[in-house]
């Protein structure tokens with residue numbers, strides 16, 4: 201048990217004093233932004249008369265809890281001295297939610313208690329000032345409280361917090377004990393698994409960054425989770441964050457945790473799902489099962505303001521929280537059960553529990569996205585490890601998190617914006633500002649190094665009237681709320697605009713789009729990573745290490761090996777877990793798939809596909825660099841082999857279509873030929889174990905399209921003194937190729953072939969990126985390819 205707990209005043213009152221409803225819909229976006237609030241604080245502090253003190257630090261210990269914080273303003277010369285708490289709003293005080301007002305008073309009272317104790321005062325005047333940032337008006341209220349009254353209040357608040365912390369501590373004692381006792385759940389370590397687990401443990405123990413490249417079949421999920429759990433047992437860390445890019449990898453993490461739980465581990469964990477997959481209202485409205493989460497899917501259509509699960513959320517939360525701590529394993533089913541029992545929003549309940557569990561499994565964006573990041577990660581004193589799964593995805597995901605765009609083409613008329621009200625008129629004014637901007641330019645695309653302040657101001661004018669609109673009972677449709685989120689992202693990215701951003705103006709059909717395009721999000725990743733004690737970035741493809749170390753923002757810690765520069769992270773590369781001879785790798789350099797040349801080779805490609813397909817009965821996938829090229833080859837194939845149907849990936853495959861596509865590649869299904877996209881949904885995160893895939897043909901080196909944004913990336917890296925073409929094109933392309941090739945061999949007993957079709961695969965720049973365990977065989981023409989395949993399959 202801990203002798204002395206520590207907490208900030210803000211955290212303490214948020215935990216013990218919050219009551220009332222969960223803010224939803226427009227309420228979430230109607231208040232001042234964080235930066236507006238900070239500005240307002242500074243403004244008011246400057247307005248105060250001489251002799252007042254601002255940002256006064258206080259610390260008090262009560263019943264074994266050390267409380268600390270900074271008081272906004274103190275008037276020490278007054279009798280009694282005044283303790284002032286400033287709160288910025290966009291509405292008049294009488295419109296503020298009662299629960300929120302109580303929270304503000306609670307905070308001021310706890311500060312008052314600390315101040316009275318610190319300076320041995322018998323009485324203090326507690327003052328809350330609500331500052332309306334739009335009207336520049338202050339409304340203040342005051343109450344004089346004696347030290348005894350403040351102490352009684354503080355004792356109640358502290359007791360609620362300490363009761364919970366003691367409960368949590370009792371759980372943690374037990375959790376650590378079972379973590380220490382835990383044995384590796386699969387008995388024996390697989391090849392490479394022990395080495396990986398040891399490296400992970402060391403980096404957690406010492407802090408810093410580890411980049412681990414481990415091929416398919418290593419059992420990466422358990423290799424990182426097991427040592428992290430042992431580190432909890434050894435009291436090296438308090439919490440594990442398992443960060444993923446996909447739902448499928450979240451499920452794998454859950455299976456691994458459950459495996460350890462089955463062995464007696466008593467850790468609590470929560471798996472955060474997307475809101476649309478957890479929301480009760482969506483399901484009740486549509487009487488359907490939730491849609492599986494996919495990145496980039498549009499937001500769900502729901503009107504939260506009518507939701508019964510938000511009403512009184514914070515009143516019922518404490519009891520639910522306690523019950524959930526006892527339940528321990530907060531899978532979606534468990535969260536939902538308790539959410540139903542206590543009539544709480546299941547999504548928000550899971551988010552609340554993230555603070556208290558030992559393991560949180562969630563998407564990258566809860567840590568790295570400036571609009572989604574949980575304040576908890578900035579306030580928490582817990583020692584954490586972030587296990588970043590499939591981390592080769594993070595740099596590009598992060599770039600999109602730090603980009604924002606707006607268009608003069610407003611969403612459909614169903615948004616709820618109407619010209620009759622001020623909000624609708626301001627939205628229209630913003631659209632006009634966008635339409636008129638750069639209207640004198642001839643070029644359809646213009647790139648600037650600065651953001652546009654006129655657009656920013658017009659955006660702010662929209663946000664200023666949201667509260668008023670909401671107060672008057674205005675409602676937006678889900679589409680309107682979604683558009684507002686886009687607006688808030690744009691505003692945030694404008695505020696964060698850095699030298700690695702560009703503003704791209706695009707004009708098309710009388711409409712203008714402005715994009716704040718992030719070329720490199722490394723600086724933010726680095727800052728956020730540094731707040732976490734230890735980070736493990738792992739994937740089957742993290743080479744070259746210098747590229748990924750830089751792009752993951754992991755270049756600041758001490759190195760483990762002597763031959764690394766001191767600012768490099770620790771680096772681990774494991775060998776393949778299967779015998780090299782189980783995988784045939786054939787390079788076909790006689791086909792030129794550069795964009796201008798590929799049309800000449802289309803019929804030969806069709807023949808190559810047929811050679812592959814007929815080399816041995818089985819399932820085969822052909823991966824293309826683009827949908828356009830895939831459709832062209834598909835059309836040719838239908839002429840050449842109309843008797844052999846092909847399953848083809850579609851641009852916006854719904855989940856059911858994806859499942860149907862994959863069903864063709866199941867054991868016992870007749871041999872299937874499939875066409876898919878390099879780096880697409882069938883090229884990553886899909887397991888084709890055993891006979892589910894005999895071979896993959898990869899057409900082209902997977903370079904991204906040459907376009908304006910890619911050339912901006914290249915220029916940005918060159919400006920940083922880095923190899924621009926490699927960073928913007930070649931390295932990410934080869935990561936996609938290697939991920940795609942990695943679908944073929946998924947276990948030690950699998951056998952299969954990878955066929956690399958493009959003259960560039962024979963160039964040193966690409967060949968040097970081949971994994972060490974590959975034994976590529978060069979085939980100079982079709983007949984050599986057919987013979988090589990036959991020889992490989994004879995060896996089976």
Ligand code: SF4
Pocket residue numbers: 224475478479480481482502503504507508509510544545546547548
């Ligand atoms: S249950 Fe659904 S509508 Fe209600 S607050 Fe939660 S996510 Fe929103």
